[in-house]
Amino acid sequence: MKPKARTVAEYLDELERTKGSRPDQVKEGLAIYIELWRKAVEGGVISLADDVEGALEKIDKKGGLYSAAGE
Helix, strand or coil: CCCCCCEHHHHHHHHHHHHCCCCHHHHHHHHHHHHHHHHHHHCCCCCCCCEHHHHHHHHHHCCCHHHHCCC
């Protein structure tokens, strides 16, 4: 049986939880990365309920994470 796919909400929560244990430069990069994902959600490109694989496909169709986030 195929394992349950992780949702975008779960993925972002996991990134938030683990960024505190990282070096400052990595924390800053993760903060930017998480913000881009959140902007893609706010812009309606992806949903927090989407599985990560499906969200990545949608992001790719938009031309990448920066484009999906409206940057």
